[in-house]
Amino acid sequence: xQPDPWQQWQAFSALFTPAAPAGSARNGASSFAPFAxxxxxxxxxxxxxxxGAANGSMPAVAAAARxxxxxxxxxxxxxxxxxxxxxxxxxxxxxxALQSPALGATRESQLRAQRITDAWRRVDEAQRRLQRLAxxxxxxxxxxxxxxxxxxxxxxxxxxxxxxxxxxxxxxxxDAYARAAHGEAFCSALAxxxxxxxxxxxxxQASIEHSAKLLDLPARSEINSLTQRLRAVESELRGLREAxxxxxxxxxxxxxxxxxxxxxxxx
Amino acid sequence: MTPxxxxxxxxxxxxxxxxxxxxxxxxxxxxxxxxxxxPTARPAASAPLxxxxxxxxRPYMMDLQEDRSLIRGLLSEGLDVYLIDWGYPDGADRFTxxxxxxxxxxxxxxxxxxxxxxxxxxxxxxxxxxxxxSLCFSALYPQRVKNLITMVTPVDFHSPADLLSxxxxxxxxxxxxxxxxxxGDVLNQLFLSLMxxxxxxQKYVDLxxxxxxRAGLENFMRVEQWIFDSPDQAxxxxxxxxxWFYQENRLAQNRLEIAGRKVDLHSLRVPILNLIGxxxxxxxxxxxxxxxxxxxxxxxxxxEFDLGHIGMxxxxxxxxxxxxxxxxxxxxx
Numbered sequence: 001x002q003p004d005p006w007q008q009w010q011a012f013s014a015l016f017t018p019a020a021p022a023g024s025a026r027n028g029a030s031s032f033a034p035f036a037x038x039x040x041x042x043x044x045x046x047x048x049x050x051x052g053a054a055n056g057s058m059p060a061v062a063a064a065a066r067x068x069x070x071x072x073x074x075x076x077x078x079x080x081x082x083x084x085x086x087x088x089x090x091x092x093x094x095x096x097a098l099q100s101p102a103l104g105a106t107r108e109s110q111l112r113a114q115r116i117t118d119a120w121r122r123v124d125e126a127q128r129r130l131q132r133l134a135x136x137x138x139x140x141x142x143x144x145x146x147x148x149x150x151x152x153x154x155x156x157x158x159x160x161x162x163x164x165x166x167x168x169x170x171x172x173x174x175d176a177y178a179r180a181a182h183g184e185a186f187c188s189a190l191a192x193x194x195x196x197x198x199x200x201x202x203x204x205q206a207s208i209e210h211s212a213k214l215l216d217l218p219a220r221s222e223i224n225s226l227t228q229r230l231r232a233v234e235s236e237l238r239g240l241r242e243a244x245x246x247x248x249x250x251x252x253x254x255x256x257x258x259x260x261x262x263x264x265x266x267x
Numbered sequence: 268m269t270p271x272x273x274x275x276x277x278x279x280x281x282x283x284x285x286x287x288x289x290x291x292x293x294x295x296x297x298x299x300x301x302x303x304x305x306p307t308a309r310p311a312a313s314a315p316l317x318x319x320x321x322x323x324x325r326p327y328m329m330d331l332q333e334d335r336s337l338i339r340g341l342l343s344e345g346l347d348v349y350l351i352d353w354g355y356p357d358g359a360d361r362f363t364x365x366x367x368x369x370x371x372x373x374x375x376x377x378x379x380x381x382x383x384x385x386x387x388x389x390x391x392x393x394x395x396x397x398x399x400x401s402l403c404f405s406a407l408y409p410q411r412v413k414n415l416i417t418m419v420t421p422v423d424f425h426s427p428a429d430l431l432s433x434x435x436x437x438x439x440x441x442x443x444x445x446x447x448x449x450x451g452d453v454l455n456q457l458f459l460s461l462m463x464x465x466x467x468x469q470k471y472v473d474l475x476x477x478x479x480x481r482a483g484l485e486n487f488m489r490v491e492q493w494i495f496d497s498p499d500q501a502x503x504x505x506x507x508x509x510x511w512f513y514q515e516n517r518l519a520q521n522r523l524e525i526a527g528r529k530v531d532l533h534s535l536r537v538p539i540l541n542l543i544g545x546x547x548x549x550x551x552x553x554x555x556x557x558x559x560x561x562x563x564x565x566x567x568x569x570x571e572f573d574l575g576h577i578g579m580x581x582x583x584x585x586x587x588x589x590x591x592x593x594x595x596x597x598x599x600x
Contacts, residue, residue: 038468038472039472039475039476042472076464076468159476159477162476163473163476163477166469166472166476167469170464170465170468170469173464174462174464174465177462177463177464178430178462181430181434181460181461182430182433187433187434187436187437188437190434190437191434191436191437191438191439192437194438194439194443195437195438195439195442195443198439198442198443198445199442201445202442202445205445220446220447221446223358224361224362224446227359227361227362228362231362
């Protein structure tokens with residue numbers, strides 16, 4: 001008798017989630033926990049689909065397929081673009097008070113703080129734009145997956161069938177993602193995210209460097225300056241060595257023949 | 268294997284060693300090391316083969332384990348194999364440029380090999396980004412290269428399927444690099460984002476769903492280690508590489524200069540073997556195949572394998588086909 005495919009698939013994944021509470025692997029301590037969790041949640045969605053499609057009528061199969069693909073869209077919705085964005089309130093920052101005019105003795109500090117806040121807001125907006133495009137791609141994937149499921153009879157539950165369903169979903173997701181990722185909108189959104197992140201990091205670095213100088217701690221710009229000087233010295237040294245080697249290889253001019261010269265002198 | 272045994276095997280494989288062929292350091296300059304592998308068969312080629320690996324990953328992928336080692340295959344074909352290990356750049360290397368890599372480190376390794384063998388030229392095998400460096404070197408020092416092999420090497424960085432290039436084109440590289448190095452971890456995220464569902468989800472779920480045997484688990488962990496063992500990139504060289512190659516496509520447009528000298532691929536006359544992975548998602552075939560129309564060499568051969576980028580080094584099929592193809596091609600020249 002074939003073992004229960006749901007249990008079989010879950011048995012191995014359970015090993016990777018030692019700290020998980022019963023019935024969920026979500027809080028597992030292992031680095032493998034997210035994948036075991038994903039497996040478990042995929043199992044649940046697939047089981048619902050197969051049970052729903054079991055009666056074989058076309059409307060029931062199609063409805064189960066749609067439900068399955070929608071649950072997968074949600075399941076994958078926060079991956080892999082869960083980049084740790086800020087609040088979900090559309091970009092209102094708790095630091096908005098810092099947007100007041102910079103005045104007084106701390107004016108420069110206020111401006112630095114404002115620049116960092118502005119840069120972070122730009123990162124946050126760029127990330128939201130990227131996530132919207134990713135969500136669109138997942139929606140496309142869900143539609144394609146539902147169509148694929150509806151076009152064939154639901155498989156009998158088995159580990160192999162589950163694995164194939166999972167593979168089919170990944171194919172749909174990658175296809176939809178690839179279409180989006182090659183598009184101008186995604187390329188531009190990704191570039192904006194990277195550029196905004198670079199700007200934020202550079203502002204942060206500048207601020208930290210300023211504080212380091214106040215405390216007379218060595219700052220990165222000083223170390224960079226010293227590194228550049230060292231490179232220049234090394235380059236000069238290399239040039240001198242090469243010149244010396246080249247000189248050593250150059251044959252010396254033939255020496256005059258002293259005896260003959262002397263003889264000529266005597267004459 | 269029971270689930271418990273699979274788990275134990277996976278945990279034990281965490282500390283797997285990499286590199287399986289006997290070798291020794293024959294030259295070192297800063298963090299760069301030149302290795303020579305101990306020959307295992309009767310010599311078959313007149314000149315040694317220098318492998319120039321990419322800067323963005325570690326070169327032990329060339330010699331991952333006994334049954335998955337391009338280097339082992341080359342040795343068994345009678346080739347005298349050298350390999351450059353670029354090391355792990357740190358903060359002191361942030362101003363290292365492509366010219367430094369090519370004119371000092373790569374040229375230094377070549378001189379060392381040539382002196383040791385009392386030869387005037389050698390065979391060079393450039394892998395991925397290392398292939399780009401090899402092309403630049405061969406164009407700048409044509410008298411030093413006897414035969415050139417490029418493997419999964421991008422040449423036309425603006426081919427339609429090149430997703431990395433499309434992403435890179437709008438990025439402000441100078442701001443991204445700043446005055447520092449580029450984190451290998453950040454680059455890894457970028458590479459994983461090319462196929463996020465397969466690379467960050469499916470392969471782990473597959474492992475959970477259908478755990479392989481002990482050897483398979485160990486192999487999985489070695490590849491996993493290699494993927495995430497990503498050196499930081501020297502900032503200046505990275506900025507130049509992304510700007511000149513990915514954004515401006517200078518190599519394919521014949522307007523690349525390294526330290527003020529033109530890298531003219533048209534002037535390249537050495538025999539060239541170009542090895543391409545048909546399913547390569549990092550370097551699409553078209554990006555490599557463009558080489559033919561850009562070089563002056565009359566002796567040009569392209570071999571396409573039905574493999575992906577990593578599969579070109581470590582797949583079972585590659586072990587049978589790639590080293591033998593290289594050895595056969597070299598033997599006839």
